[in-house]
Amino acid sequence: MTPFTQLQVFNAMHASPNARLELSAQLGDGMAAARWSNRDDARDYLAPSHHTLSCYIADGTGTFRRQRPADKGAPNKLCIMPAGLESNWIVNGAIRLAHLYISETQFALGCVRLLDREPRELQLREATFLDDPQQSVRFRQLVGLNWAEPAERLLASSLAHEIVDHALLSQVGQRHGLRLKGGLAxxxxxxxxxxxxxxxxxxxxxxxxxxxxxxxxxxxxxxxxxxxxxxxxxxxxxxxxxxxxxxxxxxxxxxxxxxxxxxxxxxxxxxxxxxxxxxxxxxxxxxxxxx
Missing domain, CATH: 1.10.10.60 (Homeodomain-like)
Structure with missing residues (x-):
């Protein structure tokens, strides 16, 4: 399991004097989760080596990406930040949100298992303020569990798998302009x-x-x-x-x-x-x- 110290998005949030970590847990299989509150802040995520899925739990109506100031967040909005993506965020007012961090290894296993494709052929598509009722319900169930309690952390792990599988099936696209070399037929x-x-x-x-x-x-x-x-x-x-x-x-x-x-x-x-x-x-x- 990837330690939190190696999760760049987690570390960028943790470094903020305004953000407060409410709860975090390693969920196994290259996945980890965190629940945050934040207020009046600016955060930059610089090409992390992991994927991050987020869901706004409360507030967030003053949150936007610096390059897209007209698009604002809201409760139940989802964001998908693929590995390698740089993104810059402004938080005006308050927000509570959940993060699910996914390793490249877990992404690769999902590509083979669910999509029968080579992971290098595919990429997780970026999304900002996505509406997906199924995913928001799963996120709310996830944050409603007590991750510090072993049995509930295991249930959280099952929910995390469902969230990741749904994202793989709905948000993965083919890499363009890629010439595959080597590998098995x-x-x-x-x-x-x-x-x-x-x-x-x-x-x-x-x-x-x-x-x-x-x-x-x-x-x-x-x-x-x-x-x-x-x-x-x-x-x-x-x-x-x-x-x-x-x-x-x-x-x-x-x-x-x-x-x-x-x-x-x-x-x-x-x-x-x-x-x-x-x-x-x-x-x-x-x-x-x-x-």
Whole structure:
């Protein structure tokens, strides 16, 4: 999980003498959230390395981007600030808002999982003061939870996933003028993803995957990362944890059985990996989502 000290938008807000951090939490899977209040301020976000989705919770009618003074914010308005984007904001009066920070890795995994596309082909489209009732409802549910309480933080993580998935499906467009070099052919990428999904419960080696593509392990690893946006081991772990979350939500299988069905050598190994990624044990996750 990316520490808050590496989240440029979070740090720019935190550096303001007028902004007040009400609540923040790491939500796992490369996502973090913060709830802010601010008044009579100016903030500049200089090409952050992460994506930021924001929703105005209250006030904000005097907030605008410096280059677009005629467009003002309002409660339930959404903003999408892609990684690499510079934006400059003026806050006149008061505002309360929520930020959801998303790593490039999580964006890459979503592109492959939801859109069946290479992450480098796609970009998150910038939006200022967007109206999206579904997203604003999810944000309000998110900020209504107590992120300091482990079970509610896990529910917040599920909501964050829904928000990110919705943004990927509705706000992602193709990069223009991009000439793709290297990487796997689309058919090979698709077949590889399907193979991995069908064999998550089995040991999978880099050599085995490279052989399927008739490549050396070195070249396969490079081409996989180019096409999937993450190294093979990181993609495989993310897919195994995704399956584990689904199994934990769906039923009462023993944790040891869930571990084996998701390719983990033991329940303890599964628990350690799960806690590292989501900040809670599989048992705590199951109790939170079923309660």
């Amino acid at each position: 689309p058919s090979a990428r698709r077949q590889l993803a399907e193979y991995l999904e069908a064999h998550l419960d089995q040991p999978i080696t880099l050599g085995e995957l490279a052989l399927r593509c008739n490549l050396s392990e070195y070249h396969f690893a490079r081409m996989f990362r180019t096409s999937f946006g993450v190294p093979p081991h990181q993609y495989l772990l993310a897919r195994r944890l995704h399956r584990a979350c689904r199994l934990l939500r769906l039923g009462a299988l023993p944790l040891g059985e869930v571990a084996l069905m998701c390719g983990f050598a033991s329940a303890s190994h599964f628990s350690n990996r799960f806690r590292q990624a989501l900040g809670a044990t599989p048992g705590q996750y199951r109790a939170a989502v079923s309660g």
